[in-house]
Amino acid sequence: MADNRTMAQMLQAPIEGYEDAIVVPPINANNFELKQPLINLVQSNKFTGRQDPHNHLRFFNKVTSTFRHPEVPNTSVKLLLFPFSLDGEARDWLDKEPPRSILTWDDLVSKFINQFFPPSKTTYLRNKITNFFQEPNETFNEAWERFKGLLRQCPHHGFSELHQLDTFYNSLNSNDQDALDSAAGGNFLDKMPQEGLAIIESKSKVRYSRSRANDSRVSTDAPLSNSSSSNNSLICTK
Known part of the structure; x- marks a missing residue:
């Protein structure tokens, strides 16, 4: 079909292509x-x-x-x-x-x-979660809070609750592993995932409470604990 526009009309800026990227479905509702x-x-x-x-x-x-x-x-x-x-x-x-x-x-x-x-950041955080370990002089509560922080940073990590608990347990020093086993009445990993999570949260609260009590008794020249209280939130499993 022949284009019957004049040159001036052809040189005008197009009127198409200005629609938004987001398409909102028609809303047929009264008083919306x-x-x-x-x-x-x-x-x-x-x-x-x-x-x-x-x-x-x-x-x-x-x-x-x-x-x-x-x-x-x-x-x-x-x-x-x-x-x-x-x-x-x-x-x-x-x-x-x-x-x-x-x-x-x-x-x-x-x-x-x-x-x-981006996917590269997901890969980076997944690797940090997989390779997590309790640092020297890091309390149980500090390690648990740091581990949960990594999970919150990457909610689409894809790790099951079992994988998360197994990773955290095996990242701990021998004393804290023994304490979890004692609280579980045997091998910690023999517990159901929800039971294991409850044991960890309970231990984290007790250790933090004791740490705060000890802090109130030490002299002002002694270093204070960097522990932060647990937020009692479940591990992200998305």
Whole structure:
């Protein structure tokens, strides 16, 4: 078909290609509106590309879970709000994604994580978890908190709860292994995973409590323990 536009018309900037990367499914609901307070809350913790993307998603999911509408899927709300939660480098990344290339919330999460938590970082943290060991002069509680911290940094590590407990147990010095065996009434690894986790958490609390008590009795010139209290959270198994 012949192009009947004039040269001036042909030289004009195109009007296509300006659609957003995120495609939000049509919302056919009465009285649907995203309230400004919800948008403000999302914007209160913007991700710039320098923070932990997993923590950002956790915060974002908590915020958006407060919105409920019987006719609107929560995933649609997330797709609408997510751009408001980005700034700087992260916003630039989203703006550069091809138009209409993100069709679902899972698509968005996958692209976001792969952009700001690349596979190389996953491999690095998985190796740190696999090769974890209790450092010299590190208390049981300190080792446990450090181990859980590595797991939280990489929630998609893929290690089963059994693998995690086995790795941690075998990373300990002989005294702490013996203490776990004693608390288990035999071989620690003969326990069910949930029982083993409960034993570790209990031992961690007791050791921390004793450490705090000892700290209150030592002189001000003595070094203080660097132990931090357990957050009682289960090991990540995602």
